[in-house]
Amino acid sequence: MSDEEAVEQYLLTQNVNYFNLLYDRYTNKVYAKCISMLRDAEQAEDATQEIFVKILLSLSKFNARSKFSTWLYSITYNFCIDIIRKGKKEIIVSLEDHTKVDLEDNGIYDAEIMETNVFRLKEVLNLMNAEDKSILLMKYQDDMSIKEICGVIEKTESAVKMKILRAKERFMKIYQESYGQSG
């Protein structure tokens, strides 16, 4: 049964087994995103629970034109960014860079970033700001398309491309500062 069918059946029958099916499929993925973003296991566990409660309460608003996973991850990232914003007035760099967007995501750094040693990746992500981190997770962990990322952060395609490029540059900068050469 697809995710979208499970949502439909849950809404029709209110049978909790359909919701549990979705929970079992995605709980670890949601948790992994929460801990990547929040860097605290207990907080990530609480956030995971709250996100699923949120999902449960807004399932009727789910628009089947997008994938369930994209919708779920969108709620997850926005929820975590809200927690971070509330916790420490982090300066979130505006997505609307005022420079003229004339940059294409040409796959620069893709292989280097994706092949980073996993423990180093964890450390570098921990040093990045929430917004950069979330956009890299959407791109590399969730395999979201530019269009899907646009839907999550509610920005234009060019703004998203710019954002990805900047996040990759910052990733490489932090990596090189911490470990020297990439790899």
Place this chain on the structure above:
Amino acid sequence: MSKNSFKDLEDLYTKERSNASDETKKKLNANINLFGLVSNLIELYIPKVGSIIGALDNGPSQSDKNNKKQPNK
């Protein structure tokens, strides 16, 4: 297929999570039951509240008036 450390990191966090997922599921199911109970209560009582408000708005119904006139019936 090329290596993707982001997926490996996801797996790493999943392994570290251990049994916490089951605990969270239990809490979540408790929430679902609570929501179900609350929505059932709302479904049960909203029509009654509506009819009470309606009655207050329109005064006593015709059947109430009849009952007052013939209290033994």
